[in-house]
Amino acid sequence: MKYSIRNEKVVFKDHYKVVKADVTYDTFEGGKISTERLAFERGDSVAIVLFERESQSLLLTKQFRYPTCKHKEGWLLEIPAGSLEENEKPEDCIVREVMEELGYKITKPKLINTFYTSPGASTERIFLFFSEVSQNDKTQKGGGNESENEDIKLVNVPTSEITEKIRELKDAKTILGLQWFLLNS
Template sequence: MTHDKINESGSIEATRICLERGDSIAVLIYETDTDSFLFTKQFRYPSARRNHPWMLELVAGSVEEGENPMDCAQREIEEEIGYETNELELITTYFPSPGGCSEQIHLYYTEVNSSQKTLKGGGAVSEKEDIELIKIKCNDIKKQLDEGAFNNSISLIGIQWYLLNKIKD
């Protein structure tokens, strides 16, 4: 590939590798009647290779070809934790690893209450998912963040967004 130089005239010709991954969604979910955030806990092979097999993370998933990211988010919420929701607020869309991957993550926020848990959740059997729903009280979230309970960018960005934008001083 060839691209222009930033501060000089001319161009650079180089070989680059790009994993064409497709886009993903993630959703920070706040359950209002329990004053809790809803997370998933599941096995992740890449992190298991670094001695962290179980990840505490936001509901997340891959956007299927032709699927709207918001529709994907609602589907993943139902599949992974069994809640139904209609209203999603887009926090941001970003590249988690722009040096080597084409994936963009569409990060959302939503509020639910416990009556909206109408399905079992636990993940899609066809995808061999085994997901546990974890609730963390709002007043414990900063402590959990500070203690390193979250070691993935999706969760870190979502929680920090909440702390910066939704917590009233």
């Protein structure tokens, strides 16, 4: 099956951008559809399931998320994550993000999956990693990047509580990451 994209242009640009295009794509029955589509371009991201051996816990973050306020949430419990910078490798980005958010030094994170967050609207992919750490790997304070106005709290979730915790979570990448851990531990 084939598709073509024409007249792609940026229709909104701020911290993120929105592009609009004329698209034509094959149908499953042999026809073609031509229409306009929008895509939210926020860049790719990384996330990690981080297991601390001594405490037998997963290390999560709790932080304020403005878009969730529409639904009266505000603060979400999530696995550590962040946005890739231009020309940055996902492996380097997740190492940086874990240090910024939690203060842990990680080496050789294992890529476990790459997925789209909302393929009907966004170009964003998340590179999901796994790594084990020791309490000795906590070498800095963490808490987020002050220049980005982040205020991040470290939350240890014992592995024995993961199944129950999944029922409370509101963040898709975290639900996926914790389910992966349950299936692979």
